[in-house]
Each structure stands twice: as structure tokens, then as C-alpha cells.
Amino acid sequence: MTTTATDVAEILHYINGTPSAGSGTETQPVYNPATGEVTGQLRLANDEDLQQAVAVAKAASETWGEVSIAKRSKILFRFQQLLTEHTDELARIVTSEHGKVLSDAAGEISRGIEVVEYACGISQSLKGEYSDQVSTGIDVFSFRQPLGVVAGITPFNFPVMVPLWMAPVAIATGNAFILKPSERDPSASLLIAQLFKEAGLPDGVFQVLHGGKDTVDGLLSHPDVDGISFVGSTPIAKYVHETATKYGKRVQALGGAKNHAVIMPDADMDLAADHINAAAFGSAGQRCMAISVAVAVGDAADALVDKLAEHARKVNVSHGFDEGADMGPVITPASKSRLQKIVGEAEQAGAALVIDGREIVVKDHENGFFVGPTILDKVSREMSAYTEEIFGPVLVVLRVDSLDEAIDVVNANPYGNGTAIFTSSGAHARTYTRRIQVGMVGVNVPLPVPVAWHSFGGWKDSLFGEHHIYGPDGVRFYTRGKAITQRWPEPAKGTAATFNFPSN
Numbered sequence: 424m425t426t427t428a429t430d431v432a433e434i435l436h437y438i439n440g441t442p443s444a445g446s447g448t449e450t451q452p453v454y455n456p457a458t459g460e461v462t463g464q465l466r467l468a469n470d471e472d473l474q475q476a477v478a479v480a481k482a483a484s485e486t487w488g489e490v491s492i493a494k495r496s497k498i499l500f501r502f503q504q505l506l507t508e509h510t511d512e513l514a515r516i517v518t519s520e521h522g523k524v525l526s527d528a529a530g531e532i533s534r535g536i537e538v539v540e541y542a543c544g545i546s547q548s549l550k551g552e553y554s555d556q557v558s559t560g561i562d563v564f565s566f567r568q569p570l571g572v573v574a575g576i577t578p579f580n581f582p583v584m585v586p587l588w589m590a591p592v593a594i595a596t597g598n599a600f601i602l603k604p605s606e607r608d609p610s611a612s613l614l615i616a617q618l619f620k621e622a623g624l625p626d627g628v629f630q631v632l633h634g635g636k637d638t639v640d641g642l643l644s645h646p647d648v649d650g651i652s653f654v655g656s657t658p659i660a661k662y663v664h665e666t667a668t669k670y671g672k673r674v675q676a677l678g679g680a681k682n683h684a685v686i687m688p689d690a691d692m693d694l695a696a697d698h699i700n701a702a703a704f705g706s707a708g709q710r711c712m713a714i715s716v717a718v719a720v721g722d723a724a725d726a727l728v729d730k731l732a733e734h735a736r737k738v739n740v741s742h743g744f745d746e747g748a749d750m751g752p753v754i755t756p757a758s759k760s761r762l763q764k765i766v767g768e769a770e771q772a773g774a775a776l777v778i779d780g781r782e783i784v785v786k787d788h789e790n791g792f793f794v795g796p797t798i799l800d801k802v803s804r805e806m807s808a809y810t811e812e813i814f815g816p817v818l819v820v821l822r823v824d825s826l827d828e829a830i831d832v833v834n835a836n837p838y839g840n841g842t843a844i845f846t847s848s849g850a851h852a853r854t855y856t857r858r859i860q861v862g863m864v865g866v867n868v869p870l871p872v873p874v875a876w877h878s879f880g881g882w883k884d885s886l887f888g889e890h891h892i893y894g895p896d897g898v899r900f901y902t903r904g905k906a907i908t909q910r911w912p913e914p915a916k917g918t919a920a921t922f923n924f925p926s927n
């Protein structure tokens with residue numbers, strides 16, 4: 424049965440420590456992609472809501488920035504504990520609105536918690552530096568201070584993890600944070616807000632404002648927003664970076680991806696096929712680090728494609744709540760039909776369709792937006808299946824003759840988020856990791872998402888701005904450095920001034 428829009432709950436903003444309908448009257452439906460049902464009506468902010476959230480954040484940032492590091496850490500420790508206790512609840516919300524299977528939803532939450540744990544130790548990152556006696560009687564020290572108000576604009580594919588790539592570090596470093604989540608799966612952000620409050624975070628330090636382009640534009644141009652963290656598709660990342668820098672803001676804008684795995688003939692083919700299968704089809708391929716291109720070198724190709732097909736046939740596509748489900752639906756019917764079209768184009772252009780998941784029907788969920796694992800072999804670099812980020816469960820296989828050719832293919836691609844090489848040769852791995860123009864590289868590891876104390880970020884069209892996200896770069900992004908040069912003359916030993924530029 425399809426639920427009508429009027430039967431479902433409203434999804435509110437979270438402003439100044441409380442859920443709020445705001446004054447905007449526009450709403451947008453939120454779907455469960457596994458059933459096709461409308462599950463919520465999302466309130467979209469108007470300008471008044473945006474002005475209110477920013478004013479609250481500005482006031483909150485002024486007091487929060489003065490709170491001791493010890494107190495900030497304690498709140499984050501409590502937040503970590505609450506997130507852990509509420510993982511099941513959060514995961515169910517993620518599965519209901521995103522579609523990914525429950526264990527995968529729990530996985531993204533645990534990677535988000537990892538960033539909270541990093542932020543608990545913010546005292547280490549904010550220690551500053553001190554140089555004694557740089558000149559007679561003069562010392563220099565430097566430290567970092569918060570920006571003030573920062574906003575995070577996040578994509579649908581990780582509704583918990585990506586907000587947690589940003590907010591814990593921004594808040595630990597003393598900023599107030601406004602989250603503008605994806606309109607497609609916005610509910611998890613409200614539980615996150617509630618848990619922050621329960622952890623003791625003062626009202627206004629973490630807020631949630633729902634909306635689309637207008638809300639984003641309002642944040643990008645608002646004079647009281649000092650920094651913007653964005654994660655989403657490349658065209659929007661580019662737009663966000665250009666617009667926010669025009670308004671004088673600090674911006675990190677992470678974009679889309681086309682992640683290649685290079686498979687050498689000397690690779691352990693069983694391991695490679697098993698891991699590439701999971702990395703291509705996990706979360707229905709809707710991960711920014713999903714492997715979407717397998718580059719088979721020389722003799723690797725036939726064995727690899729056979730083994731990939733064997734694995735792909737066993738993937739259990741189902742509702743994310745179902746026992747044993749490996750993979751859920753894609754996010755929208757539009758996403759499904761776009762993917763079907765691209766696969767059709769590749770087939771027509773001469774690619775070999777090894778596994779076709781386009782018409783899969785999942786029993787009892789016939790209205791869900793399901794697509795099964797799809798493998799296209801002998802794809803050429805001109806086909807849309809290669810040039811476009813498909814963002815679904817489609818793996819394309821390119822065949823090349825040598826490692827050099829594989830490196831050239833990957834480096835010629837405009838994206839540079841993640842990549843992996845499967846090999847048993849240290850020399851091949853070293854050549855690849857040194858020459859490849861990609862921000863995150865795995866060696867026999869298909870999804871090289873760095874742990875929280877390293878930073879995450881791609882190169883080329885996968886990231887606009889100087890800073891990667893979370894970890895040490897996150898701390899640098901959310902703070903500004905200040906250097907103090909000080910002299911405390913002893914009363915009896917005044918130092919005469921000179922007209923020369925200060926030097927040693």
C-alpha cells in the first residue's frame with residue numbers, strides 16, 4: 424500500500440536546541456526506496472529560518488569558543504557514548520530512508536563515531552607551538568582559534584558518517600555548526616542533534632536546517648557564516664567552492680568519483696574478485712569510494728571477469744531490514760532509469776553485458792527502486808558508462824596491456840578520489856602508489872578510506888579547496904592560526920627601540 428503524503432510525519436529543523444517547524448511553508452516528500460512509499464514530509468527552510476539559525480549560531484559560537492578544551496572534550500566523550508548506545512536506532516533510520524542494508528548503516532555510524540573519538544582528543548591538536556628567546560627577551564608562540572560559524576552541506580549516501588566527518592571536529596575546535604543535510608534522507612540528522620543536546624552541548628552550537636539550493640545559496644553568501652564544508656557531486660562542489668570563495672569564505676568542497684581498481688596478472692584473483700565485488704556493489708554502488716571501474720592488466724582479464732560474475736550472481740538484493748540482505752535499492756526512480764539508460768548505451772556501443780541487473784524484481788518489494796549487480800566488460804573510454812559517475816551497482820571492466828597503460832588510464836580520468844591496486848608484487852604496488860594522481864590509494868585494499876586521525880580527500884575534480892576533511896586537515900580547516908611575539912621587559916632593563924625592521 425502506498426502511504427499518502429498527508430499520513431506521514433513532518434520532518435522538522437533543529438534550531439537553538441529544539442525541533443522547529445520554522446516559518447517556511449514548503450515541504451518535500453521523503454521516500455523509503457525499498458518500498459517506494461512516502462515516509463515523511465520534509466520542512467524546507469525559508470530565508471527567515473536561515474537568518475534565525477545563523478543568528479543563533481553566531482551568538483552560540485561566541486560563548487562556545489570560550490568554553491575550556493576540557494569541557495568541550497567531555498561533551499564529545501558523552502556524545503560518543505550516546506551514539507554508540509543509539510547505533511541500532513540510527514541505523515534503522517538510515518536504512519529506512521537511504522535503503523542500504525542495516526549492517527552497512529551500522530558500519531557508517533561506526534566510522535562516524537571514529538571521528539568523534541578523534542575529536543575527543545582535540546587537546547593534542549590544539550597545543551600550539553612555542554619558541555623561547557627568539558631574540559633577547561623575546562618569545563614567539565602560535566595557536567589556533569575557531570572560525571566562528573561553519574556550515575556543512577552533505578549528500579544522501581552517508582547521512583550519518585559525512586555529517587560526523589565535519590561536526591565533531593568543527594565543534595571540538597570551538598565553532599558553531601549548521602548542518603544542511605540531504606533532502607533525501609534527512610531524519611538521522613535530527614537524532615544526531617538530540618544526542619548532542621543530551622551530551623550537554625549548549626543550544627545553538629549544532630543546528631539542522633533543511634532545504635535545497637536556496638538554503639545552500641543563503642549559507643554560501645551569508646556574511647556571518649565563516650566556513651563551508653561540502654560533500655556531494657562534482658558540479659555542485661565546484662559551484663559551492665566558486666560561490667563561497669567569492670563571498671570570502673573558507674571552503675572545502677568534496678566532489679564525485681570514478682574509482683579504478685587495477686588488477687595485475689600476479690594478483691591473488693580470488694581475493695581481488697571477492698573484494699572488488701563487495702566494493703562495487705556494497706550500498707548499491709552509492710559510495711564515493713565505491714570501485715566502479717576494474718582495469719584488468721594483460722592476462723588478468725578473463726579469470727577476473729569470470730570470478731567477478733560468479734560473486735555478483737550470489738549478491739542478495741533485498742530490503743535492507745531483511746536477514747541476509749547484501750544490497751538494497753538505489754535512492755530514486757530517476758537514479759534507476761538513468762543507470763538503465765547508461766547500461767543500454769554501453770551495450771549498444773559494443774560492451775559485453777556479463778551480468779544485467781536492470782530488471783530485477785525483489786519479491787514483496789515490487790515498488791522499490793532496485794537494480795541488481797551489473798557488470799559490463801570490454802568497455803571503452805568513450806562510452807558514457809566510463810565517462811559518467813553512474814553512482815549505482817554497475818561495474819565496468821577495461822582491458823589494458825601493462826601497468827604503465829593502467830596508470831595512464833587512471834591519471835587521464837578527471838576524478839581522483841580513490842583507487843586500488845591488486846598485486847603480489849611490492850615493486851608494482853610502489854610504482855602505482857607513487858605515480859598515481861589520486862588522493863587515497865589502496866594496496867590490496869579496495870576502499871582505502873583513511874582512519875579518523877588521517878584526513879580524507881581526493882585530487883582533481885574530486886575536491887575543490889586546500890583542505891582534506893576530518894583528521895589534522897579538519898582541525899586546520901576549522902581554525903585560524905595566530906602567532907604572538909612577546910616581550911616582558913624586566914622593569915630595570917628597558918630595551919631601546921630602533922627604526923630598523925625587527926631582526927636578530
Ligand code: NAD
Nearest residue numbers: 577578579604605635636639655656659677678679680711
Ligand atoms: P548532490 O551534489 O546532489 O547533493 C549534495 C548536497 O548539495 C545536498 O545537500 C543537496 O541538497 C545540495 N544541492 C543539490 N543541488 C544543489 C544546487 N544546485 N545548489 C546548491 N546545493 C545543491 O549529491 P548527492 O546526490 O546527494 O550525493 C551523491 C554525490 O556525492 C556523488 O557524486 C558522490 O560521489 C558524492 N560524494 C562524494 C564524497 C567524497 O568524499 N568525495 C562523499 C560522499 C558522496
